[in-house]
Amino acid sequence: MKIMHTSDWHLGNIIYGYERLEDESNFLLQLKQAVIEQQPDCMIVSGDVFNICSPSAAVRKLYTDSMLAIQQAAPHMTTIVTAGNHDSPSKLEIDSSLWKHFNLHAVGSIAKTQDGIDTEKHIIAVKDKNAKTIGYVAAAPHFYKRNYPQFFEALSEGIKQINKENLPAVLSAHLAVTGSEVKSNSIHVQDMEFEDVSLLGDAYDYIALGHIHFPQTLQGCNKKIRYSGSPIEVSFNEQYKHGITVADISKDLPPQITTIEIHDNHPLVTLPDKPDSVENVFLYIEQHPELIKDKYIRLSVEVDNYLPPMSKDRANELCNKMHGRFCTFDIHRSENNTASQENKTVTCEEFKKLSPVEVATNYLLQRNAETDPEFASMIKFASEYSPDQEQ
Numbered sequence: 001m002k003i004m005h006t007s008d009w010h011l012g013n014i015i016y017g018y019e020r021l022e023d024e025s026n027f028l029l030q031l032k033q034a035v036i037e038q039q040p041d042c043m044i045v046s047g048d049v050f051n052i053c054s055p056s057a058a059v060r061k062l063y064t065d066s067m068l069a070i071q072q073a074a075p076h077m078t079t080i081v082t083a084g085n086h087d088s089p090s091k092l093e094i095d096s097s098l099w100k101h102f103n104l105h106a107v108g109s110i111a112k113t114q115d116g117i118d119t120e121k122h123i124i125a126v127k128d129k130n131a132k133t134i135g136y137v138a139a140a141p142h143f144y145k146r147n148y149p150q151f152f153e154a155l156s157e158g159i160k161q162i163n164k165e166n167l168p169a170v171l172s173a174h175l176a177v178t179g180s181e182v183k184s185n186s187i188h189v190q191d192m193e194f195e196d197v198s199l200l201g202d203a204y205d206y207i208a209l210g211h212i213h214f215p216q217t218l219q220g221c222n223k224k225i226r227y228s229g230s231p232i233e234v235s236f237n238e239q240y241k242h243g244i245t246v247a248d249i250s251k252d253l254p255p256q257i258t259t260i261e262i263h264d265n266h267p268l269v270t271l272p273d274k275p276d277s278v279e280n281v282f283l284y285i286e287q288h289p290e291l292i293k294d295k296y297i298r299l300s301v302e303v304d305n306y307l308p309p310m311s312k313d314r315a316n317e318l319c320n321k322m323h324g325r326f327c328t329f330d331i332h333r334s335e336n337n338t339a340s341q342e343n344k345t346v347t348c349e350e351f352k353k354l355s356p357v358e359v360a361t362n363y364l365l366q367r368n369a370e371t372d373p374e375f376a377s378m379i380k381f382a383s384e385y386s387p388d389q390e391q
């Protein structure tokens with residue numbers, strides 16, 4: 001059984017005010033091309049199809065049109081789409097009865113019976129061109145373990161019961177498992193809870209995961225457990241190759257895994273390689289227009305205290321001129337400056353001596369918020385007029 005495994009599309013993602021609809025559409029065209037060439041028996045989308053619970057009409061239309069076109073590219077293919085933590089479980093299922101006519105199964109929420117889990121909704125037979133069953137997929141949407149502690153166990157048992165012919169079986173799930181590498185320091189990652197792989201059950205020949213955006217096959221699992229990763233960058237913290245996974249799955253043999261790289265027309269780049277002063281960075285990018293063109297830009301700058309006024313406007317203007325899209329500054333503080341001294345941990349006694357303005361300033365500094373010139377002027381205003389300062 002040949003499957004195509006992908007996840008974390010985050011359709012409708014907006015990066016610093018820029019919609020990525022064109023880039024997402026470009027990815028979906030590449031996915032369609034891959035389906036034409038590979039003719040997989042099954043395509044699995046392991047969650048986070050959309051970036052938010054209520055994607056715009058344009059994003060929904062992109063999804064519907066693309067999924068139909070992909071389905072037509074391999075009519076015998078079974079497609080299984082499960083909800084991630086970014087998707088609305090109920091909205092993903094709104095059109096599920098209609099989608100079934102196109103061999104697409106959308107599984108957003110867990111089906112319950114009076115005394116347990118209704119596994120029928122979650123176990124999908126995969127058929128070949130002659131409509132003969134050649135394997136099974138267990139479709140697990142994202143859920144909170146405390147709500148359904150027995151779900152994975154029930155799913156694994158359900159597969160064992162139905163799979164009398166001992167055909168290849170695959171699990172699709174959206175969660176972080178222990179032993180995986182995250183390679184990102186975004187706030188979402190800090191909140192991640194990791195589950196032990198043993199939780200997922202032992203009925204499977206391949207486990208198609210989503211949630212972690214860094215593509216990887218887990219160590220020591222006979223190439224059975226894999227994150228396909230996000231096909232295009234969702235944030236500036238995803239500076240690695242992106243793609244989709246093709247896995248040939250048979251009984252008793254490790255899956256044969258290949259990846260198809262996805263080319264992003266508008267990559268997210270951080271420039272320059274090493275942070276430098278704002279003026280030097282502006283000079284550098286002016287001299288390298290080819291690094292800016294058709295890219296989303298984050299500028300890595302080193303500052304003593306605050307970003308000079310108008311830095312953001314100048315960066316916008318410069319990048320626009322070179323057909324790039326300025327997004328943000330990655331601020332690094334030079335050593336021995338007042339800002340990093342203010343950032344140090346304070347003792348209780350030291351804290352008592354601080355004025356409210358100083359507390360607010362430190363708070364803003366720690367959150368990099370003072371780099372916004374408006375914050376800087378507000379701090380200045382407050383420190384000039386605060387009665388605490390006069391004491």
Ligand SMILES: [Mn+2]
Pocket residue numbers: 008010048084086211212213
């Ligand atoms: Mn995701």
